[in-house]
Amino acid sequence: MAEGNGRRTIRTDFLARVEGEGAMRVVIRDRQVADVELRIYEPPRFFEAFLRGRSYLEAPDITARICGICPVAYQMSACSAMEDACGVTVDGPIRDLRRLLYCGEWIESHALHVFLLHAPDFLGYDGAPAMARDHPKVVEDGLALKKAGNEVMRVVGGREIHPIHVRVGGFYRAPSRRELGALVEPLERAREIALETVRLTASLPMPELEFDYELMALTSPGEYPIDRGRIASSSGLEFGVDEFQRHVVEEHVERSNALHATLDGRVYLTGPIARFNLSFDELSPLAREAAAEVELAPPSTNPFHSIVIRSLETLYACDEALRLIADYEEPDRPFVDVPPRAGVGFGATEAPRGTLWHRYELDDDGTILDAKIVPPTSQNQKAIEGDLYRFVERHVDLPDDELGLRCEQAIRNHDPCISCATHFLQLEVDRA
Amino acid sequence: MAQRLRGRVPSGVEVRELEGEPVSLVEAWDGASEVFVVDAVRSGSPPGMLHRIDASTGPLPATLSAASTHTLGVGEAIELARALGRLPERLVLYGIEAESIAAGAQLTPSVADAVDDAVERLLEELA
Numbered sequence: 001m002a003e004g005n006g007r008r009t010i011r012t013d014f015l016a017r018v019e020g021e022g023a024m025r026v027v028i029r030d031r032q033v034a035d036v037e038l039r040i041y042e043p044p045r046f047f048e049a050f051l052r053g054r055s056y057l058e059a060p061d062i063t064a065r066i067c068g069i070c071p072v073a074y075q076m077s078a079c080s081a082m083e084d085a086c087g088v089t090v091d092g093p094i095r096d097l098r099r100l101l102y103c104g105e106w107i108e109s110h111a112l113h114v115f116l117l118h119a120p121d122f123l124g125y126d127g128a129p130a131m132a133r134d135h136p137k138v139v140e141d142g143l144a145l146k147k148a149g150n151e152v153m154r155v156v157g158g159r160e161i162h163p164i165h166v167r168v169g170g171f172y173r174a175p176s177r178r179e180l181g182a183l184v185e186p187l188e189r190a191r192e193i194a195l196e197t198v199r200l201t202a203s204l205p206m207p208e209l210e211f212d213y214e215l216m217a218l219t220s221p222g223e224y225p226i227d228r229g230r231i232a233s234s235s236g237l238e239f240g241v242d243e244f245q246r247h248v249v250e251e252h253v254e255r256s257n258a259l260h261a262t263l264d265g266r267v268y269l270t271g272p273i274a275r276f277n278l279s280f281d282e283l284s285p286l287a288r289e290a291a292a293e294v295e296l297a298p299p300s301t302n303p304f305h306s307i308v309i310r311s312l313e314t315l316y317a318c319d320e321a322l323r324l325i326a327d328y329e330e331p332d333r334p335f336v337d338v339p340p341r342a343g344v345g346f347g348a349t350e351a352p353r354g355t356l357w358h359r360y361e362l363d364d365d366g367t368i369l370d371a372k373i374v375p376p377t378s379q380n381q382k383a384i385e386g387d388l389y390r391f392v393e394r395h396v397d398l399p400d401d402e403l404g405l406r407c408e409q410a411i412r413n414h415d416p417c418i419s420c421a422t423h424f425l426q427l428e429v430d431r432a
Numbered sequence: 433m434a435q436r437l438r439g440r441v442p443s444g445v446e447v448r449e450l451e452g453e454p455v456s457l458v459e460a461w462d463g464a465s466e467v468f469v470v471d472a473v474r475s476g477s478p479p480g481m482l483h484r485i486d487a488s489t490g491p492l493p494a495t496l497s498a499a500s501t502h503t504l505g506v507g508e509a510i511e512l513a514r515a516l517g518r519l520p521e522r523l524v525l526y527g528i529e530a531e532s533i534a535a536g537a538q539l540t541p542s543v544a545d546a547v548d549d550a551v552e553r554l555l556e557e558l559a
Binding site (some may be wrong): 068069071112116117127128129130132133136139140143146147150160161162 | 450451452453455456458459504508511512514515516517
């Protein structure tokens, strides 16, 4: 820590012992923000190379390994891209099961993030264990909610993490109506907790901040976007998943290993805030009523509202899961045939933290010739830096340690993969 | 390790593999009186070093963070359970110092030796 010449550097190494995973650096000169840099690690690069030469049928299982929190998102984007390449559409009860499985992942991932990662920031704790000592009921509620999501994953996917029932074309095994029926009670209880969570998070002290970037998410008429849709943005763009690369450009940035994405040249954000603002009307009546109760309506332009929106989406996912279970008819066959053919396929779904886009090129026997994966965290990198820039500008006089903690809270608004790594977090404040 | 322990542990001992995020451990050990958690760790010790820590008696040393990258770590899951009164009566952490945690990396020879060692020590403890 040093001070002088009006220069001040705040650096957060998220993973001090795991090289290159993630770090945040803010440079202040003469009480003005001079630079903000977020470094993130991007595991998909390794997997893209690893996928080449493998069978199209292996992609869902291989890519599921990219993330321990959102394996379903990777599986679903991969399946969708392979089916697109082979000219097959999956609909009906199989598609409903996919959406149900995905609801399980949203519930689990959002509960983990809201209760165990983000709430401690808002309540002034350095982590979930410390918060649990003072607020055991809150943490127990979070764990119960997360468990309900796990249960959905286990029953539909065959396992709580890295579901094994998922395959290109559908599932290796579809659950019976009775098996799904066992999920109703835990999900009803989870829905109650989720509703309380909306109220709880809306009552948290909310820092002031306004973003000015574009929002981008899948949209799908008549439903809140989860497992399919066209891509839309807050400036009125709308295009198919196959046109993604004509609008989203990833650039290499000298100072970082990560690629920075722009949408038609503009900074944009994907994730819960984008989905909420673009598809609010498609939330279930219960979720919309809860939003009205806490006076949250689009346009929501404070990134710190993300914790409330994530809670609302959890409520929606419980509601939607219950609807899908009530309407479920066991399919005659748990999958449709997807014979391989040469071509290119695109798939995008809404991971809990944002749009996850896949593109594969196959040869005629289904061997993967090329793979491209664009995860939400790298898309959001510029927007997160923008938030940090504006946030530090407003709070430049906060003491370094307080400012550092607030910056972490701001980064976690977007639930980047690095946000989970709190136990490796090292903060270095340098005033050169 | 789990594969090698299966079939060799005494009756009444369940071997479970968990992946992904460690908070699930808190649910996984619900109802168990004695739990051994095995994980890769990075503490700055030489690769392959075997750490054995009884977590029942007090907080884990701060230097021993689990190498999980996508959520709270195993250490934090243990402390979370402690704060909630959901720690088993006895909880022992076997941490094997990792050498490389790059995606797709195989066990290095020193770590593979440590796994052999950990299997035998754990079986002795369970006997």
